[in-house]
Amino acid sequence: MGVSHKGAISLGLLYIPVALYTTTRDNDIRFNQLCKDTKERVKYKKYCPSCNKEVKTEEIIKGYEYEAGKYVVMTQDELEKIKTKKDKTIHIIQFVNLPEIDQIYYEKNYYAIAEAGAEKAFELLRTAMLSEGKVALAKTVIGTKENLIVLYPTEEGIIAKTLFYHDEILPVPKQLPKVELNEAELDMAKTLINSLTKPFDATAYKDEYQERLRNAIMKKIRGEDILAVDTSEQNNVIDLMEALQKTLAMSQNKQKIGSA
Template sequence: MSRAIWKGAISFGLVNIPVSLKTASRSNTLDLDMLDKRDMAPIGYQRINKHTGKTIDNAHIVKGYAYEKDEYVVLSDEDFRQANVEATQTVDIVSFVDAGSIPPYYFETPYYLEPDKRGERGYALLHETMRKTGRAAVALVVLRNRQHLAALLPLGKALVLNTMRFADEVLPVEDLSLPGGKKHAASAREVEMATKLVEDMTEEWAPEQFHDTYREDLLKVIHAKIKAGKTHLLTPASDEPATPSRGAKVIDMMTLLKQSIGKRGKGAEPRRAAADDEAEEDTGDMPRKSARRAPTKAGKAGKAGKAGKATGGKAPGKKDATKKASAAKKPTTKKSPAKTSATKKPAARKAAAKKAVAKKAVAKKASQPAPARKAA
């Protein structure tokens, strides 16, 4: 736990509760030094006397208020304390308000309040009362020579003091150009979809799941440079142009809301269903593709024989091949059993008659003598 940066008391009516103030936050920013790129020497900052140009030791530095140009009133640490001794030693509670009524942009820095000796009972009493009533204590406190507005809030078993901005330090929201009127008003359907998205994204507050990923990525770059021995080399500027800013365009809010809902965990079921539908469509094409397999040698020979008989021994032409291919693609319809048996016998008879005629023609041709060759 951090050390105490301030000791005093909480002034609660006529009750004084001795407490110590401890920091409740820390900074994880990377400690980067300024360097001279010519020789990598660190650059330091010096406090210089503007009249002589010489550096000044801290022992010779005092604080002063310029009431006129080049005319100052010098203030010592004791002057700051004597200005209001009570204010510098107490967290003075001036009122209680509903904890949810304080806008978050008023808050600045959190601190833990820890009870000192003989302050445990009063601390527990104030904590339990604030927890039970749901109130926040509004107080004034002086830290580091400056008075702060502050809010005391119960957190678990502890009391947290959050320094706040004064009202004149917060810029008025009226200075902003904000959307209004029917032109920018959301439709009932858009609000319904947006509400669904909010409910879809709602979860328990778990701050530990968030961390500074950019800091981690930057540390990876630093460690990679150390490992590669590039401890003094500067990375040249990238040749890639900066990403251009997008121009204004009309936004289809409903489409974006629907897509956003589909990307969340509860929208996974529709995505899986859509994937299954696509799979079914793909498998539906499979029988048609497998039906076009390459024919076997026996099948080729049978087809060639039939083609030869149909065309008088000639190879089928391009048109015949195209007709056969288109005929193969056309689905065949089943004929009723009665119709098939009625038309099957005449077709068989015709085929048998054609075979007999072909055999006779072959026999007649074979019996005729071969023509005599002409003399050379």
């Protein structure tokens, strides 16, 4: 697992060198784009119209378009020069109660791992935050963006969660109208929710569609036909109470079968 970012957690005079590692991997099947006639893979080339040639990766530089067709070039050395010491550290701004941060702001997760020699200071911060039920709100520059980060303590370590800024969050596209709820319907909905409530176990879930997709690909390789796995039609139940009662009955039947 490669390091995504190296820095240090900074809190006053406390300085804890850490490395950030990605917490997830992409298991999805990827399709290549092919020419319809030849079935050959489509190639994309980086091309300069003025030079009339393909441009290699090492020949490409970064430029900002400040007017139409006019660019100012920024080198990697120049980008590094404008970073302050705070930019190069994960600088803690304040501590926050976790429920105060709306889930919509969370973007990516990283494992924060202490570098050699910083384990004790790292463990002190993790244990203190965990016992107080707090998370740390911090900032750092990754690449060319200043990221807002939450340092989230767990029983095993610290997760660094990058956040979207408030101006990056789009407003709700459509406001739902206010509706009156029937007490009996609400009680039935609560019963349904409680009947399906159980402890969360991440290992119990997997991408079932990806499995079917892999099987379908293997069938195509063997020259077999792909058959539809579900041809049933969706039944639209208009009456809300009827829909709740039927769903609850289905849930209870599944639980009986599972416990038998």
